């Protein structure tokens with residue numbers, strides 16, 4: 001295999017350089033199954049291929065068969081918009097084959113990752129002892145945190161059901177707006193949801209209190225999940241109110257800030273997060289709105305020894321990494337994983353190089369664009385803003401449109417390479433959704449997208465017209 005090292009290094013570095021030098025990556029439209037199958041057919045067999053030929057399959061057929069997320073034109077879901085700094089450093093993490101399993105094997109990378117985790121913990125106002133690890137995504141973070149909530153919650157509340165009630169499966173209180181990965185985690189963990197009805201799409205302390213009062217098995221509720229930045233609407237739950245009720249009832253307080261957590265760095269919305277400092281566990285995805293590459297989610301615990309006791313994997317071959325000398329910190333002891341790459345390092349490098357102010361400015365710019373889009377919608381005849389954006393998601397309706405219309409609009413914008421937008425639903429109604437996380441989003445681009453759906457502007461000159469200036 002080594003015969004090709006030199007040639008491959010040149011080929012691959014050239015492509016990396018070419019990709020990194022693009023000012024704006026093209027959006028593209030996804031892939032065709034038959035074409036992909038045809039191009040890949042027979043490629044892997046006992047003997048290899050010319051590396052240039054394989055690379056060209058990648059460049060011609062694989063890489064273009066996507067919808068690119070690292071462009072401001074990607075406004076669906078929650079995009080991943082890594083800075084070039086973090087992408088470059090991610091290449092370095094790969095080149096050094098850095099692992100991030102244990103202090104024994106990876107003290108340096110773990111110390112640096114923990115420095116980045118500390119920045120996030122400080123932003124959330126968590127105590128000095130808080131800590132955790134980087135996991136692959138918010139889903140993994142929610143699962144790992146809720147395992148700790150389950151195991152510590154049940155022992156904290158005693159083996160018996162409260163007040164002699166029949167013990168049912170442990171329950172976790174959450175609102176319908178909680179991310180679907182939370183429901184999946186509960187399913188995996190053998191727990192059940194206690195669905196808390198919400199009036200305004202945000203979970204409040206009062207609603208949680210009322211749900212607990214109505215619940216016949218309230219003694220089996222071990223945790224509550226609040227969302228700081230719902231994925232669909234970008235709303236932040238009443239964290240302080242929920243924290244207060246959680247404390248009163250001895251519930252584990254988990255905050256899923258996978259998308260919204262970046263808002264902790266933005267002064268214009270920081271107040272929405274008050275109460276997060278009381279969380280027992282928090283998840284924040286730097287691969288969403290903190291300009292880091294896939295796959296990177298920060299999982300923080302207020303009291304890491306609790307998580308350590310639940311997650312540490314004991315096996316004779318692993319005794320060496322648990323040789324508890326002072327200062328030993330094994331990321332593998334804080335989630336359901338063992339082997340992991342040092343995936344927090346691109347964030348660490350970006351924070352160290354640019355400083356937190358640069359992150360603040362990037363996040364504030366996306367918030368400004370969301371507010372600008374909301375203003376444009378509110379001022380456009382035939383469009384109705386569903387609610388004022390709290391973070392960087394804007395929901396709105398075009399009068400008289402059904403889901404088909406939104407889907408056609410979405411397809412047209414992608415075909416025209418204007419933007420990738422997807423409709424969603426809100427209170428049972430189809431709505432348009434724009435999610436901004438790219439720091440280079442401009443007012444011009446917002447205008448361009450809104451002009452494609454504002455009826456007063458229909459037919460003026462199609463998809464690319466600007467509303468003004």
Ligand SMILES: *Cc1c(COP(=O)(O)O)cnc(C)c1O
Pocket residue numbers: 078136137138139140179181227229230231256257258259260285297
């Ligand atoms: C995206 C998201 C998740 C899931 O995170 P992944 O990184 O996709 O696993 C969980 N919770 C919220 C609120 C999210 O927005």
